[in-house]
Amino acid sequence: xxxxxxxxxxxxxxxxxxxxxxxxxxxxxxxxxxxxxxxxxxxxxxxxxxxxxxxxxxxxxxxxxxxxxxxxxxxxxxxxxxxxxxxxxxxxxxxxxxxxxxxx
Amino acid sequence: xxxxxxxxxxxxxxxxxxxxxxxxxxxxxxxxxxxxxxxxxxxxxxxxxxxxxxxxxxxxxxxxxxxxxxxxxxxxxxxxxxxxxxxxxxxxxxxxxxxxxxxxxxxxxxxxxxxxxxxxxxxxxxxxxxxxxxxxxxxxxxxxxxxxxxxxxxxx
Amino acid sequence: xxxxxxxxxxxxxxxxxxxxxxxxxxxxxxxxxxxxxxxxxxxxxxxxxxxxxxxxxxxxxxxxxxxxxxxxxxxxxxxxxxxxxxxxxxxxxxxxxxxxxxxxxxxx
Numbered sequence: 001x002x003x004x005x006x007x008x009x010x011x012x013x014x015x016x017x018x019x020x021x022x023x024x025x026x027x028x029x030x031x032x033x034x035x036x037x038x039x040x041x042x043x044x045x046x047x048x049x050x051x052x053x054x055x056x057x058x059x060x061x062x063x064x065x066x067x068x069x070x071x072x073x074x075x076x077x078x079x080x081x082x083x084x085x086x087x088x089x090x091x092x093x094x095x096x097x098x099x100x101x102x103x104x
Numbered sequence: 105x106x107x108x109x110x111x112x113x114x115x116x117x118x119x120x121x122x123x124x125x126x127x128x129x130x131x132x133x134x135x136x137x138x139x140x141x142x143x144x145x146x147x148x149x150x151x152x153x154x155x156x157x158x159x160x161x162x163x164x165x166x167x168x169x170x171x172x173x174x175x176x177x178x179x180x181x182x183x184x185x186x187x188x189x190x191x192x193x194x195x196x197x198x199x200x201x202x203x204x205x206x207x208x209x210x211x212x213x214x215x216x217x218x219x220x221x222x223x224x225x226x227x228x229x230x231x232x233x234x235x236x237x238x239x240x241x242x243x244x245x246x247x248x249x250x251x252x253x254x255x256x257x258x259x260x
Numbered sequence: 261x262x263x264x265x266x267x268x269x270x271x272x273x274x275x276x277x278x279x280x281x282x283x284x285x286x287x288x289x290x291x292x293x294x295x296x297x298x299x300x301x302x303x304x305x306x307x308x309x310x311x312x313x314x315x316x317x318x319x320x321x322x323x324x325x326x327x328x329x330x331x332x333x334x335x336x337x338x339x340x341x342x343x344x345x346x347x348x349x350x351x352x353x354x355x356x357x358x359x360x361x362x363x364x365x366x367x368x
Contacts, residue, residue, distance in 0.1 A: 008261075012261055012265050013265075015265065016269075017268075018177065019299065019302070020268050020271055022295075024181070024275065025179075026279050026292065028180060029187070032285070035288065035291060036218055037176060037216060037218060040215050041177065043213075057309070059314065065115050066116070066320075066321065069321055070321055070324060073328075080209065080328070081332070082212050082218065083209070083212050083218075084332055085290060085291055085294070085331070085335065086219075087221060089287040094285070096230070099188050
């Protein structure tokens with residue numbers, strides 16, 4: 001199935017690009033809240049695309065089920081963890097970076 | 105809840121020997137007991153029709169995630185990132201608890217917007233640029249979550 | 261291709277570790293460690309495909325759950341700490357008005 005292989009490669013490449021971009025954003029963005037956005041790309045777009053790309057080359061249905069379960073868990077826990085972190089940070093008084101502020 | 109856990113065990117184990125089935129039954133019982141002790145008895149409004157409406161919403165949110173992820177990735181790689189963070193409350197009134205959780209998690213799942221706090225009738229949102237916040241306020245996602253919650257008739 | 265994805269994941273994990281070392285503050289570190297964990301899940305899944313060992317995916321599922329529980333647990337602990345400290349401070353303030361409540365934690 002050459003079509004599936006090509007689609008899988010495209011999805012994996014796009015996922016890898018999103019993941020690296022999220023990592024770079026985690027270092028480049030100026031404050032905690034903007035960094036949560038950067039980490040969010042790797043959680044949603046990066047993880048989703050990589051797992052979909054793997055799903056297209058599964059040898060058996062058991063592997064596919066496991067990939068879908070991982071996808072479901074990451075899709076549920078990723079945003080929840082981000083929300084819990086941001087909520088706690090805001091309650092703890094971490095200031096929100098505005099344009100022109102120094103990095104922190 | 106128990107049938108779901110049992111299905112999960114069987115899917116992941118794939119063996120049907122007596123020992124493993126007994127272990128699975130024990131695990132399901134233990135998890136149900138723990139869930140009850142933690143006060144998680146109700147399924148919070150999830151139902152079969154709800155689950156049937158889910159795939160369409162997932163497709164839509166997948167598209168949204170890709171579009172906004174590309175926008176955020178552009179900001180990551182641009183030499184001087186265009187970041188004008190905004191924080192504001194967006195309305196989210198008249199929702200079931202499940203719909204509220206779905207909405208807030210969808211906001212966070214979409215790159216560029218992040219839910220900070222969930223109130224009775226609104227969600228506080230942090231966004232990288234004000235435009236994302238405006239798009240959220242326009243209510244496309246809110247409408248879809250409502251439709252997911254109540255079906256097409258009540259969702260308007 | 262699989263190898264390239266693994267390389268990308270490794271690079272991202274190193275970047276996350278760098279953020280965890282630099283900080284500043286506890287929330288940046290927890291965020292970086294959480295991201296390191298989710299990338300580990302992906303890495304384990306991809307490694308399973310590279311070595312032709314799909315059993316690795318079970319480890320990935322487990323790691324995803326443990327990572328989430330760990331992050332929530334860390335946050336709960338720090339907050340219980342703060343709540344406890346606040347309660348104790350209130351009690352102390354009631355009893356001996358001259359003891360100021362000190363909070364030695366470094367804020368993010």
